Amino acid sequence: MTFRFESFADALSAQAALQAAYPVGSPVEPALEALIGMGAQCKRVGASRVSCRYVESPQALAGWCWHVALEGSANGIERVRIALATTGV
Amino acid sequence: MSAVRVELMASAVGKIGGVVWHHLFLVAVDGSGNQSFLRAGPQCLPLESIAGRQDQFGDALETYEASPAGPYGVITFSSATYEAGGVDFDPVAANVPLASGEAAVKLWEALQNAAKALGQEQIPYDPIGRNANWACMELLRCCGAKAALPPKRWAPGAGRPASEPAPHSATRRVGQAIVM
Numbered sequence: 001m002t003f004r005f006e007s008f009a010d011a012l013s014a015q016a017a018l019q020a021a022y023p024v025g026s027p028v029e030p031a032l033e034a035l036i037g038m039g040a041q042c043k044r045v046g047a048s049r050v051s052c053r054y055v056e057s058p059q060a061l062a063g064w065c066w067h068v069a070l071e072g073s074a075n076g077i078e079r080v081r082i083a084l085a086t087t088g089v
Numbered sequence: 090m091s092a093v094r095v096e097l098m099a100s101a102v103g104k105i106g107g108v109v110w111h112h113l114f115l116v117a118v119d120g121s122g123n124q125s126f127l128r129a130g131p132q133c134l135p136l137e138s139i140a141g142r143q144d145q146f147g148d149a150l151e152t153y154e155a156s157p158a159g160p161y162g163v164i165t166f167s168s169a170t171y172e173a174g175g176v177d178f179d180p181v182a183a184n185v186p187l188a189s190g191e192a193a194v195k196l197w198e199a200l201q202n203a204a205k206a207l208g209q210e211q212i213p214y215d216p217i218g219r220n221a222n223w224a225c226m227e228l229l230r231c232c233g234a235k236a237a238l239p240p241k242r243w244a245p246g247a248g249r250p251a252s253e254p255a256p257h258s259a260t261r262r263v264g265q266a267i268v269m
């Protein structure tokens with residue numbers, strides 16, 4: 001399963017696609033691996049929450065920056081949240 | 090929100106010429122620990138950043154509207170909850186305390202007002218001139234806040250005061266290195 005933020009122009013669309021690929025209740029690890037595999041920087045920010053950030057064009061002076069929060073438990077993914085910002089220097 | 094602390098944040102976003110550049114924004118914390126951000130950014134991105142993408146209505150190009158201010162539109166400000174999965178959230182961003190206690194309440198309110206006023210000026214966004222870092226520091230300058238960047242963080246645009254026009258020669262510098 002490959003997931004590319006570059007296919008989407010808004011957070012709602014990307015979140016729907018990510019949730020379709022990794023639905024609530026499915027294991028957290030594959031979703032996390034996919035995000036890391038595409039170049040996202042991920043960091044655990046709580047007992048059950050991982051925060052990931054994906055900058056599309058890190059060498060550009062302005063571009064899309066995606067922010068993802070994956071919340072999960074032993075029962076798998078409980079919530080996915082995505083925000084999108086146009087980030088520039 | 091009633092801020093008890095206001096901080097300047099520097100988040101590493103990318104590399105230019107092998108040097109890490111940082112995106113600046115502001116964060117306020119209230120008495121309950123809730124955080125809010127205030128940030129600047131381009132109103133839009135160039136057409137090539139949209140082509141081939143899908144939004145919730147289908148092809149993103151169909152709803153694309155070019156800004157008369159240029160490919161990046163004008164500088165826009167936004168403020169919302171600072172939390173995981175939200176805009177600009179970076180748990181490892183460098184932070185510099187700007188104010189606390191009563192001073193934080195006043196500064197946060199002043200920053201919000203300054204953002205509103207600066208936004209109304211409809212300043213065209215220039216990635217190598219008046220950009221998000223410039224706007225963030227300009228808000229602080231408008232509010233009379235002392236704004237020192239975190240040590241050894243390069244934030245292009247942050248050092249240019251409003252009175253200094255952006256360079257327009259063919260050999261413009263990408264930004265101004267700020268090393269404290």
